[in-house]
Amino acid sequence: MATQIHQSHEVGPPIAAGLPMPQFRKITVEPLSGACGCEIGGVDLREPLQPDVLAEIMLAFEQFLVIVFRDQDLTPEQHKTFSRHFGELTELPQAPTYGGDRLMQEVRREAWEAVNVVPSFEHFHTDSPFLAQPPKAIVMRALDCPQWGGDTAFSNACLVYEHLSDGLKAVIDTLQVVYSGKEIWSRNEKLPPDKRLRLRESHDFTEDQLESIHPAVRVHPETGRRSLFATSAYFQRFVGWSEEESRALLTYLQGLAQHLHYHCRVKWRKNTLIVWDNRFTLHRGVHDFKNERRHLIRTTVIGERPLGVADLTAR
Ligand code: MN
Helix, strand or coil: HHHCCCCCCCCCCCEECCEECCCCCEEEEEEECCCCCCECCCCCCCCCCCCCHHHHHHHHHHHCCCCCCCCCCCCCHHHHHCCCCCEECCCCCCCECCCCCEEEEEEEEECCCCCCCCCCCCCCCCCCCCCCCCEEEEEEEEEEEECCCEEEEEEHHHHHHEEEEEEEHHHHHCCCCCCCCHHHHHHHHHHCCHHCCCCCCCCCCCCCEEEEEECCCEECCCCCCEEEECCCEEEEEECCCCCCHHHHHHHHHHCCCCHHHHEEEEEECCCCCCEEEEEEEEEEEECCCCCCEEEEEEEEEECCCCCCCHHHHHH
C-alpha cells in the first residue's frame, strides 16, 4: 500500500539554486541555502588545480552562482592566478585599488569608522553595470573581518525573474536600461566627508566608457537561463520611459529581490574567499558591526556584453 501512495506522488530530484543538484566527485559541495551559494571543500587554491577539479569548481559556479572557500591564505599573485580561471581581469574606474595594483581592489571599513551610509550600496546591487562589459565575477578574500556581523548577502536574480508572471516577463524582456557612472565623483564631493564613498582618486576611463545601455533581462551565454538585470545602483531609466515611470517599475522589481527565499548569506572569516557571478546575482554588505575592522580584497573578471532576449531570438 505504501508503495502505491509513493507512486502516485512522483518526486523529482532535489533542487539546488533552482536546478537539479549535480554530482560532485572531486570537491565537496555544501549548499548555503535553497536559493544560491555553496561552500566548497577539499581544494587548496595556492596549488595548480587539476582539470577535473577545476571543471567541478566551474560547474558549482554555474549552478550556485556564489562559491565559498575557507582558509585560503593566498598571496595577491595566487589570488589573481586563481581568478583568471574565470576570465580576464579588469581594473575599475571607481573602486580603490589594493597595494598599488590596478587589477586588485579593496573594500575597507576601519574599526573607528561609523556605519557608512551609502544608500545605493546598502541595497542589493550588481557591480559596475555602467561598463559596456560589466564584471562577470568578483573574487573576494577577507584579510580582516569582524568576529560577528559584516556578512555579505546575495540574491539570485534568475529566481527573481523566474517567479514573475508571464505578462510582466513579456514587458521587461524587451526593456533596456541606461546605466551611468558619470556622476559618482561629483555627487560624492557634495556629501559630508563622513558620508562619502571611498572612491578611486584617478583613472584613465573616458566619459563614454562610464555609461551603457543594457537589457533589463539578461540571458546566460552558456545555459540560456534568464535573469533580472535591473537594479538601482547607477540606474538612470528604462529606454523610452520617463524617469518617474522607470523608478516605479524598478522599485517594484528591486523589492522582489529582497525576498528571503532568493538569498544566501556568507559569514566571512579571515582567508574566506568568495567568487560570485555578478551577472546573475545581486549582492550587498551587511553593516551590522561596530568597532571592528573589515578589510576585503578582490579581483574583477570582465564579462561579456550582456545578452538580452532579443539577442537570443536573433541567433
Ligand atoms: Mn558591490
